[in-house]
């Protein structure tokens with residue numbers, strides 16, 4: 001396909017998403033199924049145009065003076081580096097090319113200054129999110145929100161039960177994998193440029209033999225700061241597909257037990273294969289209806305990787321920011337309170353409760369922890385900056401600190417830590433049994 005056909009396809013996919021209010025992944029998949037002639041390079045290029053539109057939807061529309069899918073797709077292509085003149089030359093004689101928007105739109109695109117735009121436009125978020133984001137991210141919230149629209153890197157965590165970071169880095173050298181800036185077992189392939197796409201590292205022998213997992217550096221750091229050590233009894237209460245379970249198990253080096261639990265059988269299902277591949281034998285999986293009561297009051301560490309809006313993952317799921325509603329946020333907050341209280345009963349006196357979300361919104365983070373401490377006076381919030389310094393001593397403290405109930409929590413963000421957005425707080429249960 002030539003560029004014109006790719007832009008036409010991107011417009012069709014955006015229109016489909018908008019009219020049927022469906023996730024971008026579904027719209028792209030359906031388009032691929034009904035256009036089987038399109039090669040993998042075409043699909044990657046079309047996907048990049050669609051994703052780039054979703055990353056900058058409001059600001060591109062504002063700069064072009066036109067927010068139709070057609071104008072947005074053309075604006076995204078020009079914003080990615082092709083001049084309007086080169087674009088026009090490239091489309092000449094292409095019978096599949098859609099009609100170009102008027103040239104004065106491209107002139108506006110080049111000249112418009114986002115400093116002059118309303119904050120929510122410059123930040124590329126729906127209006128209702130401006131206040132919660134400003135409250136959560138501080139004075140730099142517009143810069144923070146824009147960084148949440150950048151293309152993300154592909155991060156991996158080396159499984160120290162099977163391999164060293166140097167070994168795996170050598171095996172992935174052809175893909176440009178380098179150590180992550182902070183996490184000690186992380187590798188990173190930088191964000192894609194232009195029409196490219198990330199390599200499918202899951203077909204590599206090193207992946208198939210459990211030497212690494214795909215995991216954002218922020219998620220790796222959150223698991224590390226929780227503080228799993230060899231010999232401990234740990235409960236991963238919202239284990240899902242096991243991303244953090246695997247990291248906890250590796251930190252425990254096969255000594256002690258990680259109990260992995262999730263309320264949703266579907267979400268838990270992939271964990272079995274992942275555990276086998278990783279050689280994580282110290283993990284016991286508990287299905288949703290299992291009786292966990294024998295574990296009550298016995299765990300050294302309970303990790304709550306809570307259900308959340310996922311606002312920290314907008315780099316990877318840029319349509320999510322446009323789909324999120326206030327009602328959904330309130331539903332997640334209620335779930336977070338419920339899950340924290342349910343999980344807390346498993347912490348032994350003197351043990352720890354780590355609370356993590358992949359959201360940057362204060363309502364889901366510090367506010368929920370503050371509320372929990374009000375109703376659970378036997379827990380106190382620790383100083384997460386001390387944990388960071390212990391675990392990541394050479395990396396400094398680039399995250400956003402948050403004072404919560406007399407302790408200190410942290411928010412990682414694409415702008416500050418170069419990771420997805422994650423919140424982390426650790427609480428200690430008073431007592432020394």
Ligand SMILES: C[S@@+](CC[C@H](N)C(=O)[O-])C[C@H]1O[C@@H](n2cnc3c(N)ncnc32)[C@H](O)[C@@H]1O
Pocket residue numbers: 237238239240241242243244245261262263264267305306307308335338339
């Ligand atoms: C953020 S995801 C977990 C991701 C996972 N820890 C990982 O690193 O791959 C949140 C999980 O919480 C689970 N969950 C929601 N409500 C729950 C509850 N009341 N009890 C236990 N798990 C719950 C969801 O099914 C979902 O899998």
